[in-house]
Amino acid sequence: MKPKITLKDIARELEVSISTVSKALKNSEEISRDTKEKIQAFAKLYNYRPNNIAISLKNKRTKNIGVVIPDIVHHFFTTVIRGIEKYANARGYNVIVCSSDESFDREVINMEMLANGSIDGFIMSLSSETQLKNDYNHLKEVTEQGIPVVLFDRITHEVECDKVIIDDQLGAYMAAKKMIDQGRKKIGLITTADYLSVSKERTDGYRKALVEHGLEIDESRILKLSSMDMDEELIENFFESADMDAVLCVNEIFAVFGMRLMQKKGLRIPEDMSFIGFTDGFLSQYANPSLTVIAQHGQKMGEISAQMLIEKVESEAEVETYQTKILEPTLVVRDSTIN
Amino acid sequence: MKPKITLKDIARELEVSISTVSKALKNSEEISRDTKEKIQAFAKLYNYRPNNIAISLKNKRTKNIGVVIPDIVHHFFTTVIRGIEKYANARGYNVIVCSSDESFDREVINMEMLANGSIDGFIMSLSSETQLKNDYNHLKEVTEQGIPVVLFDRITHEVECDKVIIDDQLGAYMAAKKMIDQGRKKIGLITTADYLSVSKERTDGYRKALVEHGLEIDESRILKLSSMDMDEELIENFFESADMDAVLCVNEIFAVFGMRLMQKKGLRIPEDMSFIGFTDGFLSQYANPSLTVIAQHGQKMGEISAQMLIEKVESEAEVETYQTKILEPTLVVRDSTIN
DNA sequence: AAATGTAACGAAAACGGTTTCGTGTTGATA
DNA sequence: TATCAACACGAAACCGTTTTCGTTACATTT
Numbered sequence: 001m002k003p004k005i006t007l008k009d010i011a012r013e014l015e016v017s018i019s020t021v022s023k024a025l026k027n028s029e030e031i032s033r034d035t036k037e038k039i040q041a042f043a044k045l046y047n048y049r050p051n052n053i054a055i056s057l058k059n060k061r062t063k064n065i066g067v068v069i070p071d072i073v074h075h076f077f078t079t080v081i082r083g084i085e086k087y088a089n090a091r092g093y094n095v096i097v098c099s100s101d102e103s104f105d106r107e108v109i110n111m112e113m114l115a116n117g118s119i120d121g122f123i124m125s126l127s128s129e130t131q132l133k134n135d136y137n138h139l140k141e142v143t144e145q146g147i148p149v150v151l152f153d154r155i156t157h158e159v160e161c162d163k164v165i166i167d168d169q170l171g172a173y174m175a176a177k178k179m180i181d182q183g184r185k186k187i188g189l190i191t192t193a194d195y196l197s198v199s200k201e202r203t204d205g206y207r208k209a210l211v212e213h214g215l216e217i218d219e220s221r222i223l224k225l226s227s228m229d230m231d232e233e234l235i236e237n238f239f240e241s242a243d244m245d246a247v248l249c250v251n252e253i254f255a256v257f258g259m260r261l262m263q264k265k266g267l268r269i270p271e272d273m274s275f276i277g278f279t280d281g282f283l284s285q286y287a288n289p290s291l292t293v294i295a296q297h298g299q300k301m302g303e304i305s306a307q308m309l310i311e312k313v314e315s316e317a318e319v320e321t322y323q324t325k326i327l328e329p330t331l332v333v334r335d336s337t338i339n
Numbered sequence: 340m341k342p343k344i345t346l347k348d349i350a351r352e353l354e355v356s357i358s359t360v361s362k363a364l365k366n367s368e369e370i371s372r373d374t375k376e377k378i379q380a381f382a383k384l385y386n387y388r389p390n391n392i393a394i395s396l397k398n399k400r401t402k403n404i405g406v407v408i409p410d411i412v413h414h415f416f417t418t419v420i421r422g423i424e425k426y427a428n429a430r431g432y433n434v435i436v437c438s439s440d441e442s443f444d445r446e447v448i449n450m451e452m453l454a455n456g457s458i459d460g461f462i463m464s465l466s467s468e469t470q471l472k473n474d475y476n477h478l479k480e481v482t483e484q485g486i487p488v489v490l491f492d493r494i495t496h497e498v499e500c501d502k503v504i505i506d507d508q509l510g511a512y513m514a515a516k517k518m519i520d521q522g523r524k525k526i527g528l529i530t531t532a533d534y535l536s537v538s539k540e541r542t543d544g545y546r547k548a549l550v551e552h553g554l555e556i557d558e559s560r561i562l563k564l565s566s567m568d569m570d571e572e573l574i575e576n577f578f579e580s581a582d583m584d585a586v587l588c589v590n591e592i593f594a595v596f597g598m599r600l601m602q603k604k605g606l607r608i609p610e611d612m613s614f615i616g617f618t619d620g621f622l623s624q625y626a627n628p629s630l631t632v633i634a635q636h637g638q639k640m641g642e643i644s645a646q647m648l649i650e651k652v653e654s655e656a657e658v659e660t661y662q663t664k665i666l667e668p669t670l671v672v673r674d675s676t677i678n
Numbered sequence: 679a680a681a682t683g684t685a686a687c688g689a690a691a692a693c694g695g696t697t698t699c700g701t702g703t704t705g706a707t708a
Numbered sequence: 709t710a711t712c713a714a715c716a717c718g719a720a721a722c723c724g725t726t727t728t729c730g731t732t733a734c735a736t737t738t
Contacts, residue, residue, distance in 0.1 A: 001485045004455075006724060017688045022726065032686060053401065053456040054724035057392045057693050064435070064457075072421050075621075078412045085411070085438055094452060096403070097436045099424055113433060116343075117392040117694090118403075146340045256625040263627060282414075286595040288602060288627055345694060356718045361696065371716060393694035396723045456724090 005046045014042060025050075056117075064094045065309060066119035068110050070102045070127045070154070075252075075281030076298045077125070080152065083302020084123055091310055093120075104129040108138045115141075120313045121148040123305045126156060128227070132195045134158070148312035150305045153296075154197055162308045163324040164301050168198050171294040171329035172205030175248050175276040178292070178331060180213045182338050184246035184274060188221040190235065190258065191250045202250050202278070230254070236261060245273055252277040252284045255291055259336065275336040289335035297327055344385045353381060364389075395456075403433045404648060405458035407449050409441045409466045409493070414591075414620030415637045416464070419491065422641020423462055430649055432459075443468040447477045454480075459652045460487040462644045465495060467566070471534045473497070487651035489644045492635075493536055501647045502663040503640050507537050510633040510668035511544030514587050514615040517631070517670060519552045521677050523585035523613060527560040529574065529597065530589045541589050541617070569593070575600060584612055591616040591623045594630055598675065614675040628674035636666055 007025075011018045016035065024031045024039035025048070031039075042048075056062045065088050069077045085095050096119060100107035107127045114122070122142065130136070131154060139159045143149055149161040179187050187210065194200045203222070210217050223238040225231055230253060239261050249255035255277030262273055269275060269289050277284060280295035304325055312320075333339060346364075350357045355374065363370045363378035364387070370378075381387075395401045404427050408416045424434050435458060439446035446466045453461070461481065469475070470493060478498045482488055488500040518526050526549065533539045542561070549556050562577040564570055569592060578600050588594035594616030601612055608614060608628055616623060619634035643664055651659075672678060 002483055004484060008724075018725085019689080019727080020687060023687090026726090030686065035686080049451075049455040051396075051456040051724050053392060053396045054693090055726085057390075057396050057695090057723090058725050058727090060693070062392065072424070073414065073417045075412065078417055081436070082411050082438065085436070089437070089449070092452075094435050094437065094457065096433050097420070097424070098428070098433070099421065110428070112388075113431075116388040117390040118433065144341055145343060253621065253625060260625065260627045282592065283621055283625060286592060286599070286622060286626070288599045347694075357695085358697080358719080359717060362717090365696090369716065374716080390694050393723090394696080396694080396725090397696055399723070 004051070005043075005048050006051070010039065010042055010046075010048065014039060061313075062118060062120050063092055064096055064119045065306065066096050066098065066111075066114040066122045066124075068098045068100055068107060068114075068122060068124040070100050070125060072097065072099045075283070076153075076279045076296055079298030080125075080302035080305070083299035083304075084306045085302075086299070087303045087306035088310070091306075093306075093310065100127040100130075102127045102129055104133055104135065111138050111142060115145070115147060119147075121150070121309045123150045123152065123302075123309055125152050126154040126197075128154075128193075128196055131156070131197060132193075134195075148309055150309045150312075152301055152305045156197065160322055162305075162312065162322050164305045164308065164327070165198075165324070166296050166301070166327040166329045168201035168329070169205035169208070171278065171296075172202040172248065173209045174205075174329065174331050175292075175294050176206050176209035177213070178276065178333075178337060179246040179248070179274060180209065180215065182246075182274065185215060186218070186221065186243055186245045187215070188223070188238075188242055188244040188247040189249075190223045190225070190238070190247060190254045192225050192227065194224070199250055202248075206248055225254075230257060232257070239265075247273065247275055249275065249277045252279045252281055252287075252291060252293060255293075255336070256283050256287045259287065259289070259291070270335065270337050274338065276331075280332050284332075284334065287336070292334045292337040293332050295330045295332050297330070301327060343390070344382075344387050345390070346387075349378065349381055349385075349387065353378060400652075401457060401459050402431055403435055403458045404645065405435050405437065405450075405453040405461045405463075407437045407439055407446060407453075407461060407463040409439050409464060411436065411438045414622070415492075415618045415635055418637030419464075419641035419644070422638035422643075423645045424641075425638070426642045426645035427649070430645075432645075432649065439466040439469075441466045441468055443472055443474065450477050450481060454484070454486060458486075460489070460648045462489045462491065462641075462648055464491050465493040465536075467493075467532075467535055470495070470536060471532075473534075487648055489648045489651075491640055491644045495536065499661055501644075501651065501661050503644045503647065503666070504537075504663070505635050505640070505666040505668045507540035507668070508544035508547070510617065510635075511541040511587065512548045513544075513668065513670050514631075514633050515545050515548035516552070517615065517672075517676060518585040518587070518613060519548065519554065521585075521613065524554060525557075525560065525582055525584045526554070527562070527577075527581055527583040527586040528588075529562045529564070529577070529586060529593045531564050531566065533563070538589055541587075545587055564593075569596065571596070586612065586614055588614065588616045591618045591620055591626075591630060591632060594632075594675070595622050595626045598626065598628070598630070609674065609676050613677065615670075619671050623671075623673065626675070631673045631676040632671050634669045634671050636669070640666060 007018050007021045010021045024036045098110035136158045152164040155163045189206050192199045221242045255275045259275050277291050277293045280293045284291035284293045346357050346360045349360045363375045437449035475497045491503040494502045528545050531538045560581050594614045598614050616630050616632045619632045623630035623632045
């Protein structure tokens with residue numbers, strides 16, 4: 001085992017001072033050619049690498065980004081992470097990922113763990129419990145300490161910081177309009193509770209599309225699931241009781257599950273009932289029939305979030321200004337709707 | 340903006356020394372009741388939190404784990420991360436996630452970034468390019484520096500370290516046997532190149548099952564895709580030309596895609612052809628018909644990896660001993676095989 | 679010869695903690 | 709009354725860097 005070599009080691013071996021070594025390795029003009037070459041050669045030979053922790057302590061900058069998301073095992077969030085990683089790594093930043101598991105407490109704990117010097121800034125999406133409790137003190141504390149925060153997808157207006165979202169209302173509107181344009185009149189909606197910022201927006205978009213096109217809104221065609229997990233029975237009952245010829249779902253799982261239910265009943269998709277979901281993941285691509293979806297562009301969202309955060313981290317600006325970027329969703333037409 | 344408060348700040352305000360503050364906050368016996376109470380109250384009031392970086396520098400321990408995986412947007416790997424996170428967080432460790440994106444260079448770069456003090460140890464799964472090049476010097480360098488490494492799933496025997504895998508050969512064997520037991524005689528295999536450790540093992544298990552049950556191996560029923568991405572045309576041709584009544588696939592995407600192809604041709608699943616895949620993800624659960632799979636227990640694998648790593652990190656043992664844990668795969672029977 | 683300039687390097691502080699080893703004060707003991 | 713613990717606290721080293729500010733020694737200028 002060969003232990004890591006430090007500046008002090010080099011200084012001792014070469015009988016110079018630590019400062020000389022430090023400067024020589026930075027190619028400082030202060031140091032003579034000879035000395036620099038000698039030191040650089042020695043450092044290379046022994047594979048010297050500066051200790052990141054020491055540098056962090058000195059610079060008060062860690063080059064780490066803290067990412068706190070509700071769920072790692074979720075296609076949308078992983079694509080966002082990929083985007084964050086891509087941008088951040090290219091700029092020499094590492095990404096520390098913490099999952100809140102949809103729990104308020106875990107969100108708070110994770111933030112506290114990271115906020116004491118481990119990271120330069122946060123990128124996060126709120127847990128459902130946080131949005132339900134409507135308590136954002138942990139976020140406010142962090143921003144008050146001057147740690148930059150970027151909120152994406154599941155955001156709140158209670159906290160002043162940069163935000164990145166897609167236009168969820170528009171996305172739902174586009175989806176509903178697509179179905180209306182194809183002659184569907186009885187369009188249903190499967191969503192989750194309104195306290196989730198995205199669900200509310202999507203529901204609004206759905207309603208808006210129907211109203212604008214002269215369709216009345218039948219509340220029996222709207223199913224609100226209380227949580228993110230599948231309650232299969234509720235969905236089954238919904239499909240039994242509601243009279244629909246098209247369904248918009250706020251995620252791909254609800255949609256794919258619904259399609260299977262309908263197929264078991266002998267209905268044809270999209271002829272007898274069409275489906276549109278949110279999130280353009282594997283499930284949508286490989287479902288049978290493949291699922292038409294509103295793509296949320298997770299990777300793009302991640303890249304933009306990282307960009308906004310790093311800009312804030314590296315900016316020296318005294319006066320803070322915050323912006324909210326709204327990405328356009330895209331309708332990806334597949335076989336669960338008529339082309 | 341209220342900046343972070345340090346020991347020095349407290350010491351100055353309370354007119355005591357830094358060491359006294361430090362000890363008081365640790366409830367040291369050395370400090371009198373009065374002083375401790377005064378200091379603790381002050382620290383609480385101003386919400387003092389020790390700076391992680393300073394502690395890391397002093398202790399030479401970061402409480403960070405570096406995780407390097409080939410792909411974040413992949414169900415199996417995300418479940419592993421979830422397992423790592425769960426175990427690590429409970430022990431006060433953070434998880435730094437880096438994706439190699441199946442690239443050797445990115446794997447090396449990421450490891451180098453983290454190896455200079457940022458982490459206490461690595462948990463990783465090799466990129467396909469690394470397994471193809473068969474070059475593990477970056478791993479050896481790290482272990483030689485005394486940084487513990489745990490390899491999972493995609494491993495190599497070239498590096499001495501702890502390892503966690505599932506018995507891939509047994510998994511494939513179980514799957515093939517399941518099909519044989521149901522009377523299938525013409526069992527195909529869709530896999531990826533042999534340089535991927537897991538693919539090789541699975542192919543071996545498939546062959547073993549066939550041979551042991553008196554079925555001859557027809558090489559035309561084995562499709563080897565060169566990479567992890569879907570080459571749809573190759574798969575279509577394969578299904579056109581090979582005469583099969585069952586197919587084993589090394590991942591769920593190949594299987595689900597294959598099922599859809601067969602359904603389009605009017606074949607019934609599982610009656611006319613049965614399918615088994617690897618990885619128990621959303622795709623398998625929500626496919627139509629749902630897919631029988633060999634579950635790899637990613638979360639468990641993550642937890643065990645984290646446990647093994649943290650044990651090594653925290654152990655003072657002089658002499659290193661390494662172990663390889665082999666998890667048992669599970670056959671999850673669904674509707675793509677006859678029950 | 680004295681004053682000045684410059685090249686090349688080192689000492690030391692700083693980042694924010696932990697920890698070891700004093701040291702001054704008190705009260706009890708011989 | 710001199711001695712000695714025990715108590716309560718502070719000084720300083722240390723972790724590995726960076727960076728400012730000397731300080732030499734020598735060459736150049738007047």
